Amino acid sequence: MGNNPSNTIPERSLNRDCITLSRHVLQELKSFSPDAQDLSSLMNRIALAGKLISRRLSRAGLLEGVLGFTGEVNVQGESVKKLDIYANQVFISVFEQSGLVCRLASEEMEKPYYIPENCPIGRYTLVYDPIDGSSNVDINLNVGSIFAVRRQQGDDLKEEATDLLQDGYQQLAAGYILYGPSTMLVYTIGTGVHSFILDPSLGEFILAQENIQIPEHGPIYSVNEGNFWQWDESIREYVRYVHSVDGYVSRYSGALVGDIHRILMQGGVFLYPGTQKQPNGKLRLLYESAPLGWLIEQAGGKVSNGRENLLRVVPDHLHARTPLIIGSKRDVELVESFIKKG
Numbered sequence: 055m056g057n058n059p060s061n062t063i064p065e066r067s068l069n070r071d072c073i074t075l076s077r078h079v080l081q082e083l084k085s086f087s088p089d090a091q092d093l094s095s096l097m098n099r100i101a102l103a104g105k106l107i108s109r110r111l112s113r114a115g116l117l118e119g120v121l122g123f124t125g126e127v128n129v130q131g132e133s134v135k136k137l138d139i140y141a142n143q144v145f146i147s148v149f150e151q152s153g154l155v156c157r158l159a160s161e162e163m164e165k166p167y168y169i170p171e172n173c174p175i176g177r178y179t180l181v182y183d184p185i186d187g188s189s190n191v192d193i194n195l196n197v198g199s200i201f202a203v204r205r206q207q208g209d210d211l212k213e214e215a216t217d218l219l220q221d222g223y224q225q226l227a228a229g230y231i232l233y234g235p236s237t238m239l240v241y242t243i244g245t246g247v248h249s250f251i252l253d254p255s256l257g258e259f260i261l262a263q264e265n266i267q268i269p270e271h272g273p274i275y276s277v278n279e280g281n282f283w284q285w286d287e288s289i290r291e292y293v294r295y296v297h298s299v300d301g302y303v304s305r306y307s308g309a310l311v312g313d314i315h316r317i318l319m320q321g322g323v324f325l326y327p328g329t330q331k332q333p334n335g336k337l338r339l340l341y342e343s344a345p346l347g348w349l350i351e352q353a354g355g356k357v358s359n360g361r362e363n364l365l366r367v368v369p370d371h372l373h374a375r376t377p378l379i380i381g382s383k384r385d386v387e388l389v390e391s392f393i394k395k396g
């Protein structure tokens with residue numbers, strides 16, 4: 055062992071510490087082609103956004119003017135938090151002068167945002183939810199960012215961005231950043247699902263787990279049962295079923311990224327079905343459900359709107375909402391079977 059330094063523990067942990075996100079992307083693509091370099095740089099910039107948001111969140115309660123509402127209402131009709139605006143701007147700022155992203159579309163902006171200096175060469179569009187679950191921010195609970203990268207189609211710089219209205223399989227990269235006890239970035243580029251933890255002493259996301267597989271079935275069901283009387287009878291029947299048999303556990307944090315991460319690691323199903331007030335549910339297809347859906351499918355799970363594979367669904371506008379059923383294959387199929395019977 056003494057003669058073979060590569061077998062020693064310090065060497066192994068050093069190797070692992072060197073697997074940063076941008077290097078991992080190149081490793082996964084097994085290429086240094088311009089496309090691979092682009093994706094690696096894109097992920098590096100997304101990681102920088104995650105670091106900036108994480109830093110702000112970690113001190114939010116100590117700084118003036120960070121928490122609370124701005125007094126404005128966004129395109130979704132929801133009250134805007136100061137941190138939503140900050141995080142939205144972080145993603146814009148990290149992609150300025152990058153030559154990568156010509157256009158960004160997010161939950162916080164009615165129309166796509168163009169970065170003029172990037173547009174002649176920027177070949178990608180970033181869709182994102184800068185801080186999802188922001189009702190958790192003021193009480194110091196977990197929140198997340200959700201992102202996906204799509205290829206810029208032609209020279210379509212129109213405000214409607216109709217070229218963005220495509221199915222979930224058009225995503226080139228997707229993932230989330232979870233701001234929990236540690237800050238974690240989980241991503242896919244279509245080669246499985248990999249997680250990274252931010253090491254604050256290095257300021258780098260370091261590989262934590264490669265090729266994560268979601269259990270085929272798990273104990274967790276995650277849904278806001280306060281909406282019980284607003285659901286369709288088939289969803290109520292499903293929830294009555296899990297109440298009536300042994301082996302199910304209810305977990306719901308009010309922030310999608312944390313709930314989905316738990317299900318990715320432990321198995322189960324997350325549901326946000328349509329309600330009487332919102333027949334398409336609450337969550338948005340392009341920058342919430344499709345990125346998470348592709349990631350969970352890449353981990354061996356399933357995503358559905360109750361009737362079909364959600365990744366085949368084409369949104370009819372930028373902020374289109376969809377019912378979401380996502381998680382372990384058998385658990386999603388169980389929910390679908392109730393909907394089918396209904």
Ligand code: AHM
Nearest residue numbers: 185186187188189278308309310311
């Ligand atoms: P947001 O994008 O406005 O933060 O809303 C999305 C969040 C999800 O994170 C979470 O799953 C859901 O809204 C919770 O909604 P509800 O309070 O209706 O259960």
Ligand code: MG
Nearest residue numbers: 161183186187
């Ligand atoms: Mg959101």
